[in-house]
Amino acid sequence: MEITAAQALVQCLEKEQVELVFGYPGGTILPVYDALHDSAIKHVLVRHEQGAVHAADGYARATGRVGVVVATSGPGATNLVTGIANAYMDSIPLVIITGQVSTGMVGTDAFQEVDTTGITIPITKHNYLIKDAAQLPRMIKNAFYIASTGRPGPVLIDLPKDMAETKIKFYYPETVHLRGYKPTFRGHPNQISEAAKLIAQSERPVIYAGGGITSSRSSAELLALAETINAPVTNTLQGLSSFPGDHPLFLGMLGLHGTRAANLAVTNCDLLIALGARFDDRVTGKISEFAPQAGVIHVDVDPAEIGKNVPVHVPIVGDVKQVLQELLPRLEKRTDPSWLEQVCTWKQEYPLRYEVEGALKPQYVVEKLDEITGGQAVVATDVGQHQMWVAQYYRFRRAGGFISSGGLGAMGFGLPAAMGAQIGLSGEQVILVVGDGGFQMTMQELGTIVEQQLPVKIIIFNNSVLGMVRQLQKVYYEGRYTAIDLKFNPDFAILAQAYGIKGYTMRSKEEVDTLLSQALAEPGPVLINCLVSAEERVSPMVLAGKSISDAIDC
Amino acid sequence: MLHTLAVLVENSPGVLARVAGLFSRRGYNIDSLAVGRTEDPEVSRMTIVVDGDDRVLEQVTKQLHKLVDVIKISDITADEYVDRELVLIKVNADHSQRVEVIQICDVFRARIVDLGRKTLTLECTGNHGKINALEETLRPYGIKELVRTGKIAMVRGTKNNTGYQDIGTKEEN
Numbered sequence: 001m002e003i004t005a006a007q008a009l010v011q012c013l014e015k016e017q018v019e020l021v022f023g024y025p026g027g028t029i030l031p032v033y034d035a036l037h038d039s040a041i042k043h044v045l046v047r048h049e050q051g052a053v054h055a056a057d058g059y060a061r062a063t064g065r066v067g068v069v070v071a072t073s074g075p076g077a078t079n080l081v082t083g084i085a086n087a088y089m090d091s092i093p094l095v096i097i098t099g100q101v102s103t104g105m106v107g108t109d110a111f112q113e114v115d116t117t118g119i120t121i122p123i124t125k126h127n128y129l130i131k132d133a134a135q136l137p138r139m140i141k142n143a144f145y146i147a148s149t150g151r152p153g154p155v156l157i158d159l160p161k162d163m164a165e166t167k168i169k170f171y172y173p174e175t176v177h178l179r180g181y182k183p184t185f186r187g188h189p190n191q192i193s194e195a196a197k198l199i200a201q202s203e204r205p206v207i208y209a210g211g212g213i214t215s216s217r218s219s220a221e222l223l224a225l226a227e228t229i230n231a232p233v234t235n236t237l238q239g240l241s242s243f244p245g246d247h248p249l250f251l252g253m254l255g256l257h258g259t260r261a262a263n264l265a266v267t268n269c270d271l272l273i274a275l276g277a278r279f280d281d282r283v284t285g286k287i288s289e290f291a292p293q294a295g296v297i298h299v300d301v302d303p304a305e306i307g308k309n310v311p312v313h314v315p316i317v318g319d320v321k322q323v324l325q326e327l328l329p330r331l332e333k334r335t336d337p338s339w340l341e342q343v344c345t346w347k348q349e350y351p352l353r354y355e356v357e358g359a360l361k362p363q364y365v366v367e368k369l370d371e372i373t374g375g376q377a378v379v380a381t382d383v384g385q386h387q388m389w390v391a392q393y394y395r396f397r398r399a400g401g402f403i404s405s406g407g408l409g410a411m412g413f414g415l416p417a418a419m420g421a422q423i424g425l426s427g428e429q430v431i432l433v434v435g436d437g438g439f440q441m442t443m444q445e446l447g448t449i450v451e452q453q454l455p456v457k458i459i460i461f462n463n464s465v466l467g468m469v470r471q472l473q474k475v476y477y478e479g480r481y482t483a484i485d486l487k488f489n490p491d492f493a494i495l496a497q498a499y500g501i502k503g504y505t506m507r508s509k510e511e512v513d514t515l516l517s518q519a520l521a522e523p524g525p526v527l528i529n530c531l532v533s534a535e536e537r538v539s540p541m542v543l544a545g546k547s548i549s550d551a552i553d554c
Numbered sequence: 555m556l557h558t559l560a561v562l563v564e565n566s567p568g569v570l571a572r573v574a575g576l577f578s579r580r581g582y583n584i585d586s587l588a589v590g591r592t593e594d595p596e597v598s599r600m601t602i603v604v605d606g607d608d609r610v611l612e613q614v615t616k617q618l619h620k621l622v623d624v625i626k627i628s629d630i631t632a633d634e635y636v637d638r639e640l641v642l643i644k645v646n647a648d649h650s651q652r653v654e655v656i657q658i659c660d661v662f663r664a665r666i667v668d669l670g671r672k673t674l675t676l677e678c679t680g681n682h683g684k685i686n687a688l689e690e691t692l693r694p695y696g697i698k699e700l701v702r703t704g705k706i707a708m709v710r711g712t713k714n715n716t717g718y719q720d721i722g723t724k725e726e727n
């Protein structure tokens with residue numbers, strides 16, 4: 001029996017065991033929506049397409065599954081761009097299906113036509129424009145395979161309306177044949193032996209673990225590695241929550257707003273074990289002074305990351321989990337305490353610090369949140385100062401519990417991402433910490449949260465400014481504050497109530513314990529508007545062009 | 555330093571945009587790029603001449619590998635290879651100059667493919683250097699129009715050094 005390509009698409013999604021898609025309809029994607037009508041696949045109607053991609057992104061991060069997005073051509077597709085770029089930068093597996101004008105109209109500047117595949121080439125792992133309806137199932141198969149294997153990433157399929165309506169014989173391929181795409185999973189055994197040798201010889205090793213640990217779900221292997229060789233562990237922003245935040249070997253985050261202990265340990269180590277991390281400029285600071293005495297072992301599934309920014313002594317291309325599983329049996333238990341003692345001294349000498357007395361402090365709220373949840377919550381953030389305070393003060397103890405926009409640093413990510421995570425993790429505590437600026441970039445998704453009955457707990461650090469930009473202007477522009485004032489913010493608690501969400505305002509330190517405990521125990525969504533000072537700064541901070549060992553107090 | 559890359563790609567729409575976009579986006583310098591079908595109609599071959607040191611070249615190669623449509627990349631710079639470029643030149647050649655231009659043609663083994671009242675159109679193949687030399691020699695006569703294909707190249711000998719059939723593709727580390 002023949003069915004339309006749109007119906008075939010929905011059947012393909014079912015074969016891929018997609019349980020839900022995030023989307024927003026429009027003219028050219030109507031055939032797909034019509035096919036969804038008869039499907040068991042749930043459709044989550046967002047309020048803006050950007051919300052759909054970020055939600056699918058949050059869902060993918062939380063569950064490890066591929067997030068699926070559906071949108072229409074033209075403005076629907078362009079509204080996706082930020083979200084796709086975000087997923088691309090942080091290597092999150094997504095399959096995005098966009099409508100397109102009918103093939104006869106492609107290239108004529110037709111109504112709601114944009115060159116979606118052209119626009120998204122630099123921000124997708126791969127994309128397809130469907131020109132032969134019969135090929136659609138194979139393209140879907142390829143898309144899921146490409147998105148979820150190797151270094152994960154978003155894959156887009158642009159589906160012209162006439163193609164979607166074309167009848168085809170349905171057949172879903174079992175296997176994928178892509179002669180140009182063969183990711184390496186197993187690390188080279190000689191290289192792994194080489195790494196084991198280097199580790200045995202080293203006296204001052206540090207493990208630098210990034211988002212690759214989370215995406216390959218290898219927190220257990222990371223813990224085993226650290227405990228076997230007794231090496232301190234530092235995380236990148238994306239790597240946070242891949243290592244227990246309360247573990248004695250944990251140094252906290254490194255880099256621009258990293259802990260002094262982490263940055264000093266990296267600067268003084270004689271061996272840097274980089275796992276699923278990419279030596280981003282926010283991590284390395286002045287690159288010539290990054291880990292200057294260290295031999296470098298770099299494990300990454302993407303060969304292009306190895307040797308891109310720093311020279312590497314032992315490159316290992318492969319899935320971090322598999323590589324660690326093969327490396328672990330070749331390692332001897334190490335006990336020499338002197339390096340760890342040195343690292344401990346740094347931890348004690350330079351703890352993260354803020355002025356606890358007086359007004360309501362965002363850092364204090366995060367510490368309380370950590371205490372009340374036991375570090376077990378899934379915490380999403382937006383981008384800004386509040387993001388850094390969560391990264392610094394929440395001691396993640398649930399693997400994969402941190403969801404944040406790292407590579408792109410896209411304000412507006414937080415709320416929809418938390419929403420997607422909560423959909424994927426029903427029954428788990430999902431908390432969003434968001435700035436008053438970024439919240440207003442995607443706050444329309446409160447509507448979706450209510451509609452989907454998602455118990456997300458939203459904590460706004462409302463400093464009435466674009467805090468991170470203000471901090472930069474303070475540090476680099478002598479406090480000439482320009483375009484950072486948000487004093488015309490609405491009352492966010494009332495705004496929440498307008499959506500039927502419980503909204504509270506937190507004004508003082510004394511309220512923190514009760515309000516947080518009460519909110520977290522609520523069965524439904526809650527928003528807490530925390531009124532905090534605009535003067536608070538993220539500290540320490542490595543100034544532009546400086547070595548990470550050379551941070552200032554802010 | 556100039557490197558010559560032989561790149562096999564899926565003959566799919568957009569592949570040229572992907573490769574060209576990658577070069578411009580990452581700031582790599584393409585000296586020339588020629589593309590056309592191979593013995594397999596589903597596979598095209600690009601000959602890309604790229605300028606950069608070893609580090610740049612390593613990144614170029616790795617980034618190209620990440621494109622799903624790229625099947626195989628061979629840096630043939632250090633190999634023994636044959637390379638050719640084709641040029642078409644429309645050059646001024648009125649009565650007084652015609653004989654000289656035709657003599658130059660003979661020296662370079664170029665062929666005359668069209669005659670105008672005051673011009674000759676020549677076709678010439680050869681390596682980069684030869685084509686440059688021809689261009690320089692004809693310049694004083696006044697070149698009215700010139701088009702070059704960019705270089706294509708093939709490794710010498712019987713073995714298919716750049717084919718995807720006899721060598722593994724992307725599995726190398």
Ligand SMILES: Cc1ncc(C[n+]2csc(CCOP(=O)(O)OP(=O)(O)O)c2C)c(N)n1
Binds near residue numbers: 384
């Ligand atoms: C879409 C987008 N636009 C601009 C920026 C630049 N930017 C980074 S942090 C920031 C301020 C964020 O303010 P807010 O959301 O209130 O968070 P805070 O820093 O005050 O915690 C800005 C404007 C960005 N990261 N993303």
Ligand SMILES: [Mg+2]
Binds near residue numbers: 435437462464
């Ligand atoms: Mg703010």
